[in-house]
Amino acid sequence: MPASTVTLPGLAIVGGGPAGLMAAEVARAAGVEVDLYEAKGSVGRKFLIAGKGGLNLTHAEPMPGFAARYGVREAEVASWLAGFGPQELRQWARGLGVETYVGSSDRVFPLDRKAAPLLRGWVRRLKEQGVRFHVLHRWEGWDEDGALRFRNGDGDLRVRAPATVLALGGGSWPQLGSDGAWVEAVRAAGIEVAPLVPSNCGFDVGWSAHFAERHAGAPLKPVVAHWQDADGTPHSLQGECVATATGIEGSLVYALSVPLREAIARDGQAVLQLDLVPGRELLRLRAELAKPRKGRSLSEHLRRQAGVSGVKAALLREVLDAQALADMDRVAAALKRLPLVLKRARPLAEAISSGGGVRLEALDADLMASARPGVFCAGEMLDWEAPTGGYLLTACFASGLRAGRAAARWVQARNR
Numbered sequence: 001m002p003a004s005t006v007t008l009p010g011l012a013i014v015g016g017g018p019a020g021l022m023a024a025e026v027a028r029a030a031g032v033e034v035d036l037y038e039a040k041g042s043v044g045r046k047f048l049i050a051g052k053g054g055l056n057l058t059h060a061e062p063m064p065g066f067a068a069r070y071g072v073r074e075a076e077v078a079s080w081l082a083g084f085g086p087q088e089l090r091q092w093a094r095g096l097g098v099e100t101y102v103g104s105s106d107r108v109f110p111l112d113r114k115a116a117p118l119l120r121g122w123v124r125r126l127k128e129q130g131v132r133f134h135v136l137h138r139w140e141g142w143d144e145d146g147a148l149r150f151r152n153g154d155g156d157l158r159v160r161a162p163a164t165v166l167a168l169g170g171g172s173w174p175q176l177g178s179d180g181a182w183v184e185a186v187r188a189a190g191i192e193v194a195p196l197v198p199s200n201c202g203f204d205v206g207w208s209a210h211f212a213e214r215h216a217g218a219p220l221k222p223v224v225a226h227w228q229d230a231d232g233t234p235h236s237l238q239g240e241c242v243a244t245a246t247g248i249e250g251s252l253v254y255a256l257s258v259p260l261r262e263a264i265a266r267d268g269q270a271v272l273q274l275d276l277v278p279g280r281e282l283l284r285l286r287a288e289l290a291k292p293r294k295g296r297s298l299s300e301h302l303r304r305q306a307g308v309s310g311v312k313a314a315l316l317r318e319v320l321d322a323q324a325l326a327d328m329d330r331v332a333a334a335l336k337r338l339p340l341v342l343k344r345a346r347p348l349a350e351a352i353s354s355g356g357g358v359r360l361e362a363l364d365a366d367l368m369a370s371a372r373p374g375v376f377c378a379g380e381m382l383d384w385e386a387p388t389g390g391y392l393l394t395a396c397f398a399s400g401l402r403a404g405r406a407a408a409r410w411v412q413a414r415n416r
Helices: 018-029 045-050 071-081 086-095 116-128 183-188 209-215 251-255 257-267 282-289 298-306 310-319 328-336 391-414
Strands: 004-007 011-014 034-037 100-102 107-110 132-134 138-142 148-152 155-160 163-166 193-199 219-228 234-243 247-249 270-275 338-342 353-358 375-377
Touching: 011 018, 011 391, 018 034, 018 116, 018 163, 018 391, 045 116, 071 391, 086 100, 086 107, 086 391, 116 132, 138 183, 163 391, 183 193, 193 257, 209 310, 219 251, 219 257, 219 310, 234 251, 247 251, 247 338, 251 257, 257 270, 282 298, 282 328, 298 310, 298 328, 310 328, 310 338, 328 338, 375 391
Parallel strands: 004 155, 011 034, 011 163, 034 132, 163 375
Antiparallel strands: 100 107, 138 148, 148 155, 193 353, 219 234, 219 270, 234 247, 270 338
């Protein structure tokens, strides 16, 4: 069956996550016709799942600390945030009837902590404003004449538009649409793309079968993580993580995913040291563990003298051999700096987010591709990353706004 072709008067947006929806909103507000294409049967699926345990919309950390969370991309993302930062995001949500509050960790949530009411209200408003939604349209690149190629239930569709915003997501959570299938098509168009890599992810250690069977899912809290960066500078961070069947994951580990991933790429492994008893100084711990055991088992001795039991005690046995476990000075040292050798990041499909993507150097300040004038990119498909805590969503919204406004100007200039 030959492909059908449509010619749009305005903007085509590919991808119905927060970046694509925000691009649609601002372009429509500028008076530009907008058609949004989504591969799944509904928009915002990853947004809904991200909010399943409580939608962390943004973070109350003030600038410039907020922008610093984007690491090597701080300067570029800061420029997006200048147009739409955390306060603007909260005001935007209020405009949809969703009030927000700042939690104890400075994370910002809707009062009901739910994503669905916000998304429903947003989509309803976009439809009322005239945005046309086309679901079950999977983008497959461009044809030889530069038209967008889609596969839908009726076969192939070609779409010509004065401008396009690509907001296709990264490579994590592929079942929700962010499968990274766009990478080769974008590269083929001459737009440079850095390989997609897992971010905010867990890491494999390679536990014994005994440990994995008995302790997978056990929380490690509180602990302090110690690591060194590429220059050998020491760092530490307190938080919580979880032992998994293959290694560790959780908020503390996610926060360190970039330096840990880079260390593995550089050295073949990363060493993360955990302080399992952050409330006890080493000298005190040594003195307590040096007390006579009086026939008690090592497990009971650790519980009574150091408050260590369960998964923390099991970690000692996993890392130390029998000779070391008999030496209470070595046990005390290990409790304060237990070395875990991380072998690899968990697969991209399991990660909360992804790094890599369209290199910002391949785009101008308005997020338009230098190699493809009239094509703008936004959201997680761009080459930036950030920790969880609302930073990811905020930058997706902000980049969508930047790209949508610029794309609208591009359309208007060509329709004069």
